[in-house]
Amino acid sequence: MLYSSVTPEQKRRTLREGLSSGRLQQFPGAFNPLSARLIGDKGFDGVYISGAVIAADLGLPDIGLTTLTEVAHRAGQIARMTDLPCIVDADTGFGEPMNVARSVQELENAGLAGCHVEDQFNPKRCGHLDGKNVVDLDTAVKRIRAAADARRDPNFLIMARTDIRGTDSLQAAQERSRALVDAGADAIFPEAMRSLTEFQAIRDAVDVPILANMTEFGKSDLFTVDQLQDVGVSIVIYPVTLLRSAMGAAERTLDSIRLNGTQESALGEMQTRSRLYELVDYEGYNRFDSSVFNFEVPDGKRAAPSEAAGPDAQKEQP
Numbered sequence: 001m002l003y004s005s006v007t008p009e010q011k012r013r014t015l016r017e018g019l020s021s022g023r024l025q026q027f028p029g030a031f032n033p034l035s036a037r038l039i040g041d042k043g044f045d046g047v048y049i050s051g052a053v054i055a056a057d058l059g060l061p062d063i064g065l066t067t068l069t070e071v072a073h074r075a076g077q078i079a080r081m082t083d084l085p086c087i088v089d090a091d092t093g094f095g096e097p098m099n100v101a102r103s104v105q106e107l108e109n110a111g112l113a114g115c116h117v118e119d120q121f122n123p124k125r126c127g128h129l130d131g132k133n134v135v136d137l138d139t140a141v142k143r144i145r146a147a148a149d150a151r152r153d154p155n156f157l158i159m160a161r162t163d164i165r166g167t168d169s170l171q172a173a174q175e176r177s178r179a180l181v182d183a184g185a186d187a188i189f190p191e192a193m194r195s196l197t198e199f200q201a202i203r204d205a206v207d208v209p210i211l212a213n214m215t216e217f218g219k220s221d222l223f224t225v226d227q228l229q230d231v232g233v234s235i236v237i238y239p240v241t242l243l244r245s246a247m248g249a250a251e252r253t254l255d256s257i258r259l260n261g262t263q264e265s266a267l268g269e270m271q272t273r274s275r276l277y278e279l280v281d282y283e284g285y286n287r288f289d290s291s292v293f294n295f296e297v298p299d300g301k302r303a304a305p306s307e308a309a310g311p312d313a314q315k316e317q318p
């Protein structure tokens with residue numbers, strides 16, 4: 001009921017254990033707190049909170065328009081609804097190294113297990129677009145050092161993202177990754193790698209976990225868990241996947257209403273009422289107060305709460 005009872009400290013320990021387990025950690029991106037619940041329910045290792053999704057959710061492009069306050073607030077709403085560790089996209093850290101330090105503390109306060117800070121110039125852009133620019137090594141290193149020094153929980157994961165492969169060679173990406181680890185990064189997010197071999201090259205250059213970004217319609221092919229595990233990747237994110245799926249389904253449903261005058265043909269694609277109730281744990285609330293969710297079903301029959309949320313309810317109330 002209410003929020004997750006797993007503390008942020010425990011989630012951070014779980015994340016650390018997962019990253020050193022030798023098993024690839026899968027972190028789908030949640031587009032809201034409810035979808036984070038779904039990710040947990042399906043047995044994933046953690047939840048990713050994407051800057052692109054937070055921006056898109058507000059109807060904005062992913063060019064650094066969202067603020068620390070907005071991101072920390074939304075990430076906190078998502079993190080408290082799941083027992084899983086959450087990693088949030090902190091873009092460029094929302095300013096100069098001092099701002100990066102503050103960002104890390106705010107994200108710690110919001111219950112996150114870790115964040116990544118990238119080396120793009122502002123205005124930043126999606127890592128899979130062309131025309132990106134990265135800051136010089138000194139600035140990139142200062143951001144990560146500030147982030148690592150600012151955290152109060154030593155298990156809060158500071159991941160350094162480098163976008164340098166978009167503008168420079170693989171060797172430059174290896175060198176920058178090494179420098180970022182020396183500055184205190186616990187993990188490396190090499191953005192827009194072009195092949196499995198490139199992931200492996202970064203993996204060989206550093207002795208910290210590396211992340212693979214399996215975002216659709218970008219520069220990286222969509223490698224499988226086995227392929228990524230084989231080249232030594234420790235964590236994979238599917239940052240915008242659920243938002244794209246949900247928005248795709250929403251578009252089809254709207255088309256269907258326009259075309260047919262009813263949403264009837266889209267019902268099969270929808271989450272049922274009983275499944276939704278299961279995810280928000282109506283039963284838990286009802287145990288607390290048995291009057292909270294009695295309601296009338298269309299035929300006038302009184303539905304007991306356990307029926308509404310239980311498997312039988314599926315038949316009666318799709």
Ligand SMILES: C[C@](O)(C(=O)O)[C@H](CC(=O)O)C(=O)O
Nearest residue numbers: 050051052126127128215239
């Ligand atoms: C990972 C990423 O930073 C994000 O905000 O989710 C984006 C994802 C995307 O735009 O597809 C990225 O820059 O790769």
Ligand SMILES: [Mg+2]
Nearest residue numbers: 050051052089
């Ligand atoms: Mg991003």
